[in-house]
Amino acid sequence: MIRENQRFFNSILIIADMALITLSLILAWYLRFETDILGHGYGVWSFKQYMISLLLILPLYIFLYYSFGxxxxxxxxxxxxxxxxxxxxxxxxxxxxxxxxxxINILNYSRYLIIIFAILSCGFCIGERYVLRSSLKYIRYKGFNIKYILVVGAGELGEKFAVKIKESKYIGYEIIGFLDDEFEKGHEVQDSTVIGNLDDIEKVIKNNVVDRVIITLSARHRRTIESIVDTLERYGVKAEIIPDYFIYCPAKPYFDMIDDIPVINIRYVPLEKYSNRIVKRIFDIFVALSGILVTSPILIITAILIKLSSPGPVIFKQERVGHNKKHFDMYKFRSMRVQDEREEKYQWSTEEDPRKTRIGSFIRKTNIDELPQFFNILKGDMSLIGPRPERPYFVEKFRDEIPKYMVKHYVRPGMTGWAQVNGWRGDTSIAERIKHDIYYVENWSFLFDVKIFFMTFLNWFDNAY
Incomplete structure (x- = not known):
């Protein structure tokens, strides 16, 4: 029944997509030739000729949509x-x-029309899918379009799965029961019960509507799992396994193959891809050069004020731990009095830090002290966006105290990052900061960097000392 519903839904979806693509071309033609939005257009092609092009456009777009899942x-x-x-x-x-x-050397087909069509078709289809998905979620939440799930294994992992299903009613899963040899029949697991032993799976499938079977047994039951899968495939029921080591898997699991052996990459890092690193590096260089050029008056004035306010160097160099745990010197405008280097290594800056100079308080509050890090970016020690680097002493300290602390070093450190724009900077929770850093490492995209870049300006004067 569920498969029939899916086929029917896909048919409706294809018809809706074709209708919206057609509407997009009609509206694109109207906006180009019947309005003055882009200047009055005098098309060589007639409306009918543009509509004939749908004979090629519609199959192409439906094929692409199918190819993209x-x-x-x-x-x-x-x-x-x-x-x-x-x-x-x-x-x-x-x-x-x-x-x-x-x-094909067709020169009379309006390029403006194609651009308008591309924008409209994309917007319409996204809107259509949003309305459809929202409607389906509501329908499932109300108890319709349900998939009936049998869970094999009523232990801790099976119960965790049941909790997730209970919390996500919009998915439309309903657990009909659990099978387990270690719990008596009738044992309650969340809102369901154990309805039999593992040997009862064939009987349960025959006497109940089962759309999917979720196996939550430990890997040590390999032979039992093989037997269960064989039984399910014999009756045409889809089986899925939740491995008991799933807690080690990243949010976006990445599988590699060594010959015919699958290998799960525990930590998915998009910036391990060469193409992604190139895109990020180009962005870094462009912004760093632009930043130096735009802020050059501020850089010069700040350097003069620091030199006049207290004795010592203008630029403060501090050893930090960066990409792949390599050490580098991070640059800042000096905002504190010159102090013993051995003491400085172990001290954490605070809001009312007595070591700050008069100009130091201002440049820290306004984050001007961070501007020399544009040169770190040009050198390749840092990126514009990324986890903030820390001193070696604190890296050693937090490595043993904060779980997964060292994951942040999988990417280049940044002038600003996801943790910082969310308020986790300075003397705040290290655990929360690392949580945000890991999210960034695993979910990097160019658009994510752009988002953080603009959020940095909105938060420029917040949480700085």
Whole structure:
């Protein structure tokens, strides 16, 4: 029944997508040739000729949407991932249309119209999916379009799964019961009960509607799991396994292969990809050079004021731990009196720090003291966005005290980061800071960097001392 519903839903979805793509082309034609928004257009092609091009555009876009998984079940996926796939499909469609027109040497097809069409089709399809997904979530929350789940294993892992299902009613899963040899029949697990032993699986499948079986047994029961999977496949029931080591898996599991052996990468790091590192480095260099140029008057004035306010160097160099645990000298404008280097290594700055100079309090409050780090970025020691680097003494200290503290060193440290724009800087919780740093490491994207970049300006004067 669920499979039939999915096929019916996909048919409706394809029809809706085709209707919106057609509407997008019609509106693009109207905006280009019937309005003066982009200047009055005099098209060589008629409206009918543009509509005939749908014979190629519609199959192309439906094929692309299918290729990007937009007709796969999205029940357990978040909407952001679906929207991203729609954008990818539409961008590729736009590029293929332009390439085709160039190769076929069709010069009279309006390029403005194609651009408008690309924007409209992308926006309409994202809006359509949002409305549909929201509607389906509401329907499932009300108890319709349900998938019936049998859980094999009523232990800690099975109970954790049940808790998640209970908290996420919008997914539309209903647990019909648990099978387990270690608990008596009738034993309660959340809102469900143990309905039999592992040997009862064939009988349960025959006498109940079961859309999916979730296996939560430990890996030590390998032979039992193999037997259960064989039984399920014989009856055409889909089986899925939640490994008992799932707590070690990242938010976005990455699998590698060594010959025919799958290897799970425990920590997914997007910046390990060379192409991502190149994009980030280009962005860093551009912003650093622009930053030095724009702030050069501030840099010069600050240097003069520091030199006049107290004896000592203008630039304060402090050893920090960076990418791959390599040590480097991080630059700052000196905001404190010159002190013994051995004492400085072990002291943490505070809001009312007595070591600060008169000009030091101001440049720390305004974050001007951080501006010399643009030169660290140009050198490659740092990035514009990333986890803030720490001194070697504190790295050694926090490594043993804060779980996963060293994960932050998988990427270049930054002038600002996800933790800082969320208020976790200075004398605040190290655990919360690392939590945000790890999220950044595992979820990096260029758009995420841009978001943090603009959030930094909004928070420029907050939490600084």
């Amino acid at each position: 937009l007709y796969d079940p999205q029940r357990t996926k978040n909407f952001d991932s679906e929207a991203l796939q729609i954008i990818k499909g539409n961008v590729l469609g736009f590029l293929l249309i332009l390439t085709s027109l160039y190769l």
